[in-house]
Amino acid sequence: MTASDSSRQPASRRGGSERAEHLAGLIMALARREGMKAGDRLIEQRLADALDLSRAPIRLGLKALETAGLARGEPHRGFVLAKNPTSGAAQPALAAVRRREQVYATIAGDVLASRLPADVTEAELMRRYGLSRAELQRLLDRIAAEGWVARLPGYGWRFAETVSSPEAHAKAMAFRAVIEPAAIAQPGFALSQDVIARLRERQQRVFEGELEKMTIGEVFHSGCEFHEEIIRGAGNPFFLESLRRVNSIRRLFAYRSFADRDGMRRHVREHLRLLEVLETRRYAEAAELMAKHLQRPLVAGLS
Amino acid sequence: MTASDSSRQPASRRGGSERAEHLAGLIMALARREGMKAGDRLIEQRLADALDLSRAPIRLGLKALETAGLARGEPHRGFVLAKNPTSGAAQPALAAVRRREQVYATIAGDVLASRLPADVTEAELMRRYGLSRAELQRLLDRIAAEGWVARLPGYGWRFAETVSSPEAHAKAMAFRAVIEPAAIAQPGFALSQDVIARLRERQQRVFEGELEKMTIGEVFHSGCEFHEEIIRGAGNPFFLESLRRVNSIRRLFAYRSFADRDGMRRHVREHLRLLEVLETRRYAEAAELMAKHLQRPLVAGLS
DNA sequence: GATTGTTCTTTAAGGCAATAATATACAATC
DNA sequence: GATTGTATATTATTGCCTTAAAGAACAATC
Incomplete structure (x- = not known):
């Protein structure tokens, strides 16, 4: 009933690489945590270590940051923060991350407002939120890790009453x-x-x-x-x-x-x-x- | 190095339906929790409700219990506990469950003894324990839910130091x-x-x-x-x-x-x-x- | 009237091939 | 000497298809 139909696309090819923008978001978040300022160097290996990744994906993230105007890069010198990560300008890159979070937020909202039954099948969720099986699984894994949904022994999942309860x-x-x-x-x-x-x-x-x-x-x-x-x-x-x-x-x-x-x-x-x-x-x-x-x-x- | 080679079989067809024996184990465990005695009826719908399943799988479990000699069934009268669930005889059905738990236990042991690096790829685990991707995923999901392994942002998983630490x-x-x-x-x-x-x-x-x-x-x-x-x-x-x-x-x-x-x-x-x-x-x-x-x-x- | 037996529908798991993402190693550059 | 650039190997995701498992509805039986 309240399902968002969420751009029925193949999960890749969606506005210039979703993944890269996500990575960009991670980098900016890290920069903010570490209290970095505009002008600071963004050293690939250091970022990779801090984010538990290899340099390859970091690099993608940096390129995305450049596209978004949040970082500047020159050949063989790597990238440099273009804006303070705390400034409002950090939003553009995050906008992409937000989009990625949208379904999550929708589900959270539906569960909180009890618009969703406690027990649901994956098929139902896929239909309702317009997700592929793979996408849904990722999402459910994440939610399960957060502790507000759990697999039933048979088919389907159960949302924790915890969440929707007013207390x-x-x-x-x-x-x-x-x-x-x-x-x-x-x-x-x-x-x-x-x-x-x-x-x-x-x-x-x-x-x-x-x-x-x-x-x-x-x-x-x-x-x-x-x-x-x-x-x-x-x-x-x-x-x-x-x-x-x-x-x-x-x-x-x-x-x-x-x-x-x-x-x-x-x-x-x-x-x-x-x-x-x-x-x-x-x-x-x-x-x-x-x-x-x-x-x-x-x-x-x-x- | 210490990997168990774990019967390289297609995960189904392994000694008379693994799943059914697992279900049998669930039923016996429930019977024990509820303090049931030999002779008590095993009512399908009641078991189904208690275990969050439908009658279909319960039925399989009951049949397996009969095969194992732990329950007796007569047409149109359903099944009855043949032995006290607390008696040692409850083991046979559990033996199958144990087999299912074997890899889990092996991994747990390897992690506890630090025979496994903290960071591992799925491919490595599949090779080491002779598991299919699907089997491994199930296992990792379970372990993740228990909280001693977590997905890394890139490839691979990281075991919590928590577990192996002596304190x-x-x-x-x-x-x-x-x-x-x-x-x-x-x-x-x-x-x-x-x-x-x-x-x-x-x-x-x-x-x-x-x-x-x-x-x-x-x-x-x-x-x-x-x-x-x-x-x-x-x-x-x-x-x-x-x-x-x-x-x-x-x-x-x-x-x-x-x-x-x-x-x-x-x-x-x-x-x-x-x-x-x-x-x-x-x-x-x-x-x-x-x-x-x-x-x-x-x-x-x-x- | 509750419970089991049976049938049919829906759901999800499993395996496979193609493809994308990540890791790694080493060369090039500052 | 640290860092970036590039090529290559490894790893995991995705979609598709087949098959197994579970759920649901209704008839049969006690």
Whole structure:
């Protein structure tokens, strides 16, 4: 009924190489994470290592970036960032990525609004969203990895009730309120000064202006990264892993939440405060602070 | 180098329908969980509902059970359990299931012992374990769902360091020691008398003798079920989900642990004690008890 | 009236060949 | 000496087709 008919095309040949633009997006995202500026060199091997790829696909991504005007390249000198990755101009390349995400978002929306039955066959999804079997499988694998759909033993898949339930958000927060402070309170917890500095720099930048220019999705993403980086300090992958999963589900309803810029501002300030305490290794205190940070009901979802 | 060559066959036609025997195994496992006895009827639709399947595959499973001598069927009267599902005789049908699990176990062992590089291509795995692409994909999907392998952005997969690390077990326990007591202490925690009764009955049975007859794997499985049923009481799927994931990884190294029957006995006694406290709704006390239960170093892994 | 038996429809898995994407090795350039 | 350019080998995806598996509907039986 609500299915998007999503350009019935052979999945390749669609506006100048979908894959390349996707790669371009990955590169820009990395550049942003690393705090790179316009003019910085984009060294192939370094990008390849950071993204767990070989140079071949990186190269495609770089070419796409050049086409999009986000990078400039000269023969035998490689590529250089043409714009600050945080600037609004980073959108063009991302536009392609967005298109790729469209079906995902549509499905997420349909599941959240219960427009889709809990149990569905692949055939039905293919028809409904105009996907090839291969495309659908990729998508379902990804969603399964995020934990909100699972294969049934026979034919078909089942969406987790978790997602569509109205209390889902509260439950996710309750879970975080348990694991995040506990992680900080773990015996071996430690956060290198490097990491702290990087996190602070990023939060500071957001605090001092970028916030206004960011989309809800970006703010959300940035918050997740912050918290995931901190929980990583426990040195226990189970904490990190479980936070990641919660976050990937929270992301689904984050889009619905209102943009309360003031609340977000206060939120980021708390992040900065937390970093101060972590820096001086007062972990017990930091754990408490984190607990408070998470318990605050807050609008409808960020952190 | 250590690859098992695993009967290079077309994946179907292998000793009287592999799939049917697998289904038979599912049915027996269900019968055990539900505490069924020899003589109980196996009603197709009921089994189908419980296993999220239709009657067609159930029927195959039942026929296989009959062949294996675990069920008896008469025309128009359906099937009846021939043996107690807890008896050792339940093994024959499971033998087929085990065969199916063999490659999985081999891979798990190779990863645990670091005989496999962290990054591998599918082609390499296919060669090494003598699998078709389809078989391998199924396997990798399952392992990915369990969380100890993940697709790389390019070609290949990466096994989680989590698994092979020597501290993995301690980390898993540390994580459990956080979430399980916290789950019990959640505001809405509740466990119906029904559930408590069922759990008690099961633990009691194990305590009073079955323990001696169970394999390590079965003891482990039973322990997981117990804990998962309890954490479910928090009514927060994130707790349950994360415990499940930890457990599916713990299972990997559980096989290596020694069978300390005395330790296990004490362990089950603690489960029974915990149920008593839960029954009277003294949740704070129960949470503490659970924390102690999990903190005890214990041999090498059960609970 | 519930359950099993049977038939028919739909769904997905498996294998194969063609093609695209990625990795790798080495030469060329700065 | 590090990085880019290029050629080659390896790896995995895609689409197509065949076949197996599962679901659904209805009749038959207890």
